[in-house]
Amino acid sequence: MKIRDVEMTAFCDIISERAEKANHEYAEGRGKVFKDYRELLKEDLDAVCVLTPNISHAPISIDALKAGKHVMCEKPMAKNYAEARAMLDARDKSGKLLTIGYQNRYRPDSLFLKEECDNGVLGNIYFAKATAIRRRAVPTWGVFLDEEKQGGGPLIDIGTHALDLTLFMMNNYEPAYAVGTVYHKLNKDKKTGNAWGDWDPKKFTVEDSAFGFIVMKNGATIILQSSWALNTTEVREAVTTLSGTKAGADMPQAGSLTINGIKNGKQYVLTPDLKAGGVAFYDGAAVKDSDLEAQTFAKAIQGKGKLYVQPEEAAVVTRILEGIYDSAKTGKPHYFN
Amino acid sequence: MKIRDVEMTAFCDIISERAEKANHEYAEGRGKVFKDYRELLKEDLDAVCVLTPNISHAPISIDALKAGKHVMCEKPMAKNYAEARAMLDARDKSGKLLTIGYQNRYRPDSLFLKEECDNGVLGNIYFAKATAIRRRAVPTWGVFLDEEKQGGGPLIDIGTHALDLTLFMMNNYEPAYAVGTVYHKLNKDKKTGNAWGDWDPKKFTVEDSAFGFIVMKNGATIILQSSWALNTTEVREAVTTLSGTKAGADMPQAGSLTINGIKNGKQYVLTPDLKAGGVAFYDGAAVKDSDLEAQTFAKAIQGKGKLYVQPEEAAVVTRILEGIYDSAKTGKPHYFN
Amino acid sequence: MKIRDVEMTAFCDIISERAEKANHEYAEGRGKVFKDYRELLKEDLDAVCVLTPNISHAPISIDALKAGKHVMCEKPMAKNYAEARAMLDARDKSGKLLTIGYQNRYRPDSLFLKEECDNGVLGNIYFAKATAIRRRAVPTWGVFLDEEKQGGGPLIDIGTHALDLTLFMMNNYEPAYAVGTVYHKLNKDKKTGNAWGDWDPKKFTVEDSAFGFIVMKNGATIILQSSWALNTTEVREAVTTLSGTKAGADMPQAGSLTINGIKNGKQYVLTPDLKAGGVAFYDGAAVKDSDLEAQTFAKAIQGKGKLYVQPEEAAVVTRILEGIYDSAKTGKPHYFN
Amino acid sequence: MKIRDVEMTAFCDIISERAEKANHEYAEGRGKVFKDYRELLKEDLDAVCVLTPNISHAPISIDALKAGKHVMCEKPMAKNYAEARAMLDARDKSGKLLTIGYQNRYRPDSLFLKEECDNGVLGNIYFAKATAIRRRAVPTWGVFLDEEKQGGGPLIDIGTHALDLTLFMMNNYEPAYAVGTVYHKLNKDKKTGNAWGDWDPKKFTVEDSAFGFIVMKNGATIILQSSWALNTTEVREAVTTLSGTKAGADMPQAGSLTINGIKNGKQYVLTPDLKAGGVAFYDGAAVKDSDLEAQTFAKAIQGKGKLYVQPEEAAVVTRILEGIYDSAKTGKPHYFN
Amino acid sequence: MKIRDVEMTAFCDIISERAEKANHEYAEGRGKVFKDYRELLKEDLDAVCVLTPNISHAPISIDALKAGKHVMCEKPMAKNYAEARAMLDARDKSGKLLTIGYQNRYRPDSLFLKEECDNGVLGNIYFAKATAIRRRAVPTWGVFLDEEKQGGGPLIDIGTHALDLTLFMMNNYEPAYAVGTVYHKLNKDKKTGNAWGDWDPKKFTVEDSAFGFIVMKNGATIILQSSWALNTTEVREAVTTLSGTKAGADMPQAGSLTINGIKNGKQYVLTPDLKAGGVAFYDGAAVKDSDLEAQTFAKAIQGKGKLYVQPEEAAVVTRILEGIYDSAKTGKPHYFN
């Protein structure tokens, strides 16, 4: 993640070479490099980005806020809702900004759809699907397969994006209850056809797929589907499908969007061209999603605009995911009261 | 429904003209016509088909069984599980055959998939979707919109087919619990774009969409989606999607089918040609689904084969649908124990 | 053309067999048959349909109006504007209804587009294309090729539909001037590849293609293209293309429609589903264009609604076509003062 | 524009940095750099390329010819026909070569079509369309939007290419008269969806679309359509469509081509593969359009071939465009005699 | 096969019901019916059609010619070349016409291609493929599977069409030698997926696929592929592919055609529209292949034109097929000296 108009001056990793590499990639080697994040937090910095395994999102972010830094923390906000609330508390006490890295909100299709939702085009959204289904794309590097360090697999890793998009479009953060199921079915397979090469069955301790059914306080339903490995052809990731009283919306794939409804007594589909126009010899100019994310955070720090991802929203995502994991364990609904 | 190799000799409808019409269409006017089904049951008949509104499926079928007739009853088996059990009891006492009209099981794609499932090609099926989603296709004739006579709308009318197919393929009739939601959101609309013309908002008392999440005793999940009217482009009806430990299956639309899995370390899709082959000047020979259904019933009566739809299976479908309606009312799961 | 809810009781053709045939087809032989239309007009009839070659549209319609009949006359209204004005005069004096058979206005795409135009969705329409281009589809029967009887070829025969649709959507009947060109280039060809078999070069006296550029008093432009025979692959008939200040519309082929514009800073295309919805086993219910045309006329006669095609509008179509033919002859613009 | 086999030794721009940049890009910094083109013309150079705003095409080209240089001037040749004639005069007096940068003539589709036209495959071309329609692709940089500096918008900027291609294929440079319309309708819009970002409404003084109808002395018609911004889905640029007595030709998009006609009494379409063939691991060898343009000019200077774009032809393009602008102002045809 | 402008007055079949049925279908019951063809030949008839199993093509045709009738015999002409020559001898002695029912020559694609070949468009054709490949379309009725009655399977049944088309287009009837292979590999399969239902393995005595390589005296090669049942996706029947010195031709499927070659140094594909043109509401007029075949024969009898299928040509087809069967048996080439 590059932040424009912003100087990156310090980098930290428990493996020094990685911090050095980042220093060269993002600061042409002029930054300082740390092995212990607590040392880094002593520096005179405006803001800190937390890009560590899920287990340390909360403690590092809280320490950073305590140290008086603004914080952008990668998604998911935390391993569970208690941690997420602790982060919000730290934010409140610090008076600093806290935001979460849900970069899919900055995609052109997401921006267009959010504008439609805010304009009331869809009416009251009462049914939605949050989808993050991969056929065989298990991330085999880093700690992704490690239950202890990550707190879960596809549900917490990519399901979190789909659910965040969905809640954001519905502008509905009041869940009533959730049920869920979580599977470890394909993690012992060999000759897997996996996008990143075969996984190590011994290390693959997180779930390979997880599903949930969430009922909101206003009666709306959200069906959540997530998988890294599943025998299916319905592969879509980081997308939401919405059905409202006035219109519906579908993202056939991340980056594309259609709106549907009834006009003059006829069913219609409206398809926006999400590229920036373009002519024969030119593809159009577009800001990259990740640059827009970084710019938005930088501007908010400078008081020039609002955060686009409020941590209170991200906390609800984490809360619901925790509810699904909980329901899968107990075989009962998890009530949010 | 025509039954081959079988003589149709009696017809009944509370509106006499309809019975007369059927007599001419199916028996060239040589059959007897009744207004009261109890009179018809006094005739010397082998079997009776029950094609009435849902509310009378159980009482008429039970009377027919008591009268010593074999019975084919339209889907859904009954308005609720209690009625369905009563039908099974009557069947047991009568020693006659009882079957339910789930004709989608006789489609070429269903037959092929069932054979694959029985051969173990999919392995253990742990995740499934039963889908019956229409955008605007509300049946405006007869009693379809009448809560009292039908017991529900799209869930009991077309969701029942999708769920039956799903359970049948999984060969799993042991539900643990279900949650569900039911909506009446578009039934007041005008200029509706409906396939069969605008509905009468006053008469439209059943739901327009309903959704459920079913957890089976063996841990498997079924997501059930049904609608007559919904703002969506994901329109599919009477289809199931299955994910097993060895392979998956998808019906892109009713009548088409793909199998997916991993072979030699590569993802594959297998597509059967469900037509009967064919050459340039010939489309191939095929038995129609409905003829196959009738033939199977007729043969079973003659002792030449088994029923393809066991009423015990249909009773479970009715039981689960009742659970979803119940959950939608209570806001809590419905446990089957 | 069948008229529902209306009894057809008299038929006329200078070739008696044709009138007899129509009598059997539309009145089961119970109607009266005439060879001279003046005799028919003495009958006690509410309305008359004029379906003769263009040359007799005006005289017969005027006689019918004088005889106190409502009149529906086939398109084009007349061979020239003077005749068209005479028809309007006769209509005014008679107090009866006069309408013209522009049935393409009743197509679902036309009805949808007209509703959008009336709602101001397109804004001010300042550029339009009226297109009626066939590659090789010269009507070789009847009097279509006869300059004397028809007054022209593709321009007056099919260009008239495209121009009528265009003016109707623009709701703009004030032309300033027109220029045009008319060609007789392929009418001597042999082995023509024509849809209805080779034409007779000797009889083919009308133009094979004609083009016009029309400037309206409010500054709008209409480009009119028409051909029965042209070396081209851009084949479309009875369609209009509109560019307005707020949105545009295109009919890729007669019967299909897209709306285009800008929304949330992005280009969009809106595609209505012009069929009546439909589910797997049902195509939806639709009124046929020609039935709708006849019903509308019958209702207007009964005072239950307005004519959908005002003869004043049709007169302007005829006026502009005359201007294009005139410009092609003189090599100068034809001004409508 | 790079010229092969040719040394580029001098560069000029009123903004020095740009000239310096070109010097480094095209001459590795070894060239001379000028701010005043009159100084450059004192150098010992064979040829000069004029790539300035339209307003200075004529004066600089004339000065260069007077200074004894061969000249390649960007399209359009000049702001008006009087200037173009002055350039021809200067060329005649100088004895040097003058050519105009219509590089679309060097595209593979253009080269193929020209060869067909020259071979008489199309016969006599009597109807043509010159098309340069963009939906929202207004060039927002430089002086493109400045009426004073450019003399117009899409008509003179891109319509000029489409018209040049059309006249060149027809080999017809004898216009009789033209009518036209010019619009400023969308230039005040905001959130424009423009390919190069929103324009500044205050600076956008040229037209946003323009249309013309041109009648040639031999009776042929050319319909010219051009836009930078128009509510339309019929987007094509730098293409021509031709209808001749023997065959037709269409460029679905710039770079592709089909020929159509009748053969053995059947309609046919002939599609050339305009790439250089190619096999699985190789895309074929092709000369780039712009290289071919430069090579042709360089060879002509060396006496090894003819110019491919004669300035007399370019002057007619400018003449016709002037006629269209004139007709739009007066509301009358512009006669060329 | 219906013959227009011709009265069918006598019908014969060894199963009387079939002859009766034909009498009603083609002669409204007014014809005479025979069980023994020798009786029929005593009637006063101009011409006779022979539609029997292959084994009796020659004897019946010869008897008919001896009886002074013109003869149209179904393809293949005979089971072997000796019989075919005997038929030619009988034809010569009788002075009557003999033709063979290769109706694929009358398809629009065949007619177009023949015209191109005759015009020399393809130049000298030196490589061709005759293709008649079905995946699973074994004709299970009649005597098709009976080696004794038919003389072979797909090679003599459908390969004969493909080879006839190929020789006819090449206008080359001088084979030098042929090699071939013949397979009985799938005829014992069950659950066959066959277009006409499963075959009876016991009765399936002919080959299921056969292949040949034919070298003509002028050095040209023909590859012949035929199958009723083969594990393949390259399914095409009754088509030829030609490569000549000037151009090539391909029939992607029976009824479609493309011509390919080089023009202006570019590869091109020419695609004729083989339908009769057509407009939005009309598909064009076309003579059916079989009607054209019958008309051509009837006209030839009346002296109004030539036979389109010369029996000498059909004899060469039979001769080559015999050669392939022979080569398959001996494992050596079959030389035609």
Place this chain on the structure above:
Amino acid sequence: MKIRDVEMTAFCDIISERAEKANHEYAEGRGKVFKDYRELLKEDLDAVCVLTPNISHAPISIDALKAGKHVMCEKPMAKNYAEARAMLDARDKSGKLLTIGYQNRYRPDSLFLKEECDNGVLGNIYFAKATAIRRRAVPTWGVFLDEEKQGGGPLIDIGTHALDLTLFMMNNYEPAYAVGTVYHKLNKDKKTGNAWGDWDPKKFTVEDSAFGFIVMKNGATIILQSSWALNTTEVREAVTTLSGTKAGADMPQAGSLTINGIKNGKQYVLTPDLKAGGVAFYDGAAVKDSDLEAQTFAKAIQGKGKLYVQPEEAAVVTRILEGIYDSAKTGKPHYFN
């Protein structure tokens, strides 16, 4: 060809610059460079790659083996079977490894298909097509067109790949006899449309297309088609098509694959996804074919695995191609015994 994990230390070419260039490209200039390969063979090298014209494959490989080097020789193994056997003899005497560069075996489609064949999925393969058809892609550089140096054209250059793949999949190296034809038909053409520019007719002494029909000892048939220049649209290269008793396989183009057969009485097609899976933002990891080839050779030298291309197999390919050339010369079959 790069060999990973292997140091390239010596390069040889009779044109020194080329050897120098390779030294810089593959060894960063640290290797030794030779003009005479005999000098190179005196170096202390483990293995040698022979990439010379076909004429020197055998002598250099034999010298290299004699010098105690492992050898990878480009395809075809040799100009004829006698040379190939001499290479095998040299290999046997040297005790070193010899392999041939048939890199198409390492493609993902080939690897998948080979695994299926080895698993018996196709059953007994009795019909196959080896296809290497280019339309106009004659290699105009080097010695490709030189009969003397190469021993032939497309048959020996690319037909060799298709035949090798076919035999390898069939695992059948026992040919009975072959017939063939060889053409020099288009080599005198001008304006050729060739992928690599027009050829020099004087230098083009090899064939432009060649075809063969090969019968194996077990009765199987292989049809071999090869061309560099042919008027055809059926362009495919380095592909095989297989028909077995249990299933079939087709490579629509090199790199893609489908398997076909019958399952549950229905025809099916199985399509493997030959890319390495992949998600939205990632294309999957794949080893390049050529790297896999080099790694396999390097591992075999190190005793870590088998050669994937046995020279005995390549010798049979050469033997069959020689048979086809021979048959084309004699007009008779070439028997292998």
